[in-house]
């Protein structure tokens with residue numbers, strides 16, 4: 001356990017991981033983690049709405065044609081201002097850029 005070589009390689013591995021984490025461009029990954037942190041509770045991790053909260057609230061599949069045929073501006077507006085009393089408004093919680101990123105992420109989920 002006290003092998004200095006091993007300790008050194010562990011330290012290298014750690015600093016490598018840290019550098020990697022800091023260098024990842026803050027776009028797609030950010031939206032993905034934002035979605036998981038803020039939206040997946042009600043919309044399920046895959047956007048299907050097929051989880052406890054999603055079913056209870058009647059959240060539609062974000063990947064469905066019905067949702068995807070809405071324009072970016074419409075989706076943006078729904079996330080910004082909420083919808084139907086059950087979908088919360090995020091205008092005070094997220095920046096315009098973050099919301100834009102989430103719209104892109106919703107489009108990406110539909111392609112998977």
Ligand code: HEC
Nearest residue numbers: 038039042057058059060067075078079083084086087102
């Ligand atoms: C508290 C649960 C909840 C959370 C959290 C939530 N939503 Fe929703 N969302 C809903 C419900 C319920 C609806 C459907 C509202 C309706 O049909 O009246 C909805 C609708 C939507 C729609 C429109 C879909 C449609 O039916 O046209 C989009 C887009 C959306 N949510 C995105 C998001 C994003 C992005 C987040 C995270 C920033 C998020 N939601 C967080 C519950 C939630």
